């Protein structure tokens with residue numbers, strides 16, 4: 001057995017006025033709970049340091065940039081890294097990343113994986129940015145990820161925590177390619193933070209299915225690639241927008257083995273044996289034996 005004790009570290013709403021320091025205190029409280037329960041790793045949501053700001057149309061760049069981190073860790077986030085090192089627990093954290101190289105500024109919807117020594121061992125930039133780039137007045141709230149972020153361009157994996165670890169962010173979880181590209185690299189645990197409004201303005205007929213779709217895509221991704229999946233929400237009514245909860249930990253069988261039951265700050269725990277992946281990776285989903293890539297060319301050519 002190769003065990004990782006994992007916590008899904010769900011957050012309730014973060015108000016626009018809440019400071020990084022206040023949020024880090026909430027993240028720290030969840031981290032302490034997780035460690036008291038023997039966890040090696042806690043997974044936090046997408047954009048876990050601020051409110052989900054793409055719901056607002058903004059033109060003032062300084063106002064927009066307030067939601068981004070210029071360094072990681074920075075002065076306000078360093079206490080979380082220090083606590084991780086002190087407790088001996090790793091974490092996945094989603095945040096808005098602002099880079100500045102040679103006078104060129106780029107902004108991404110990113111996540112990092114931090115090991116038990118408090119060192120960043122991997123960074124991921126969200127590939128599938130949903131929503132729109134311009135103000136759409138018909139919407140009760142906006143979803144302007146295409147305005148505020150550039151897309152990432154790769155799904156890598158990293159050896160950490162005794163296994164092969166991968167990251168994705170929110171909308172990525174709906175796309176089979178996300179899991180498959182990491183599956184082809186032998187991924188054994190995919191960590192995914194999300195912010196998902198219950199109401200989808202362009203398709204309100206999906207609203208009643210939002211929790212079902214959340215679980216459907218992550219269960220399918222886990223089973224079809226023989227990997228653990230840890231999906232973690234920022235949930236509840238945030239600045240007037242109701243966001244789904246449904247944080248859960250899914251085994252390579254596709255079964256949900258732990259789940260949050262509230263829409264607030266809460267941890268759900270599972271003892272994840274990475275060797276459970278083998279049973280799927282070596283049989284039904286033995287890619288070397290059964291895949292037929294010559295029949296899939298259209299996926300990358302169109």
Ligand code: CDT
Pocket residue numbers: 046130131143169170171172174194195196197200
């Ligand atoms: N954050 C994020 O990617 N949310 C999307 C919302 C639906 S598309 C407007 C999601 O896929 O959950």
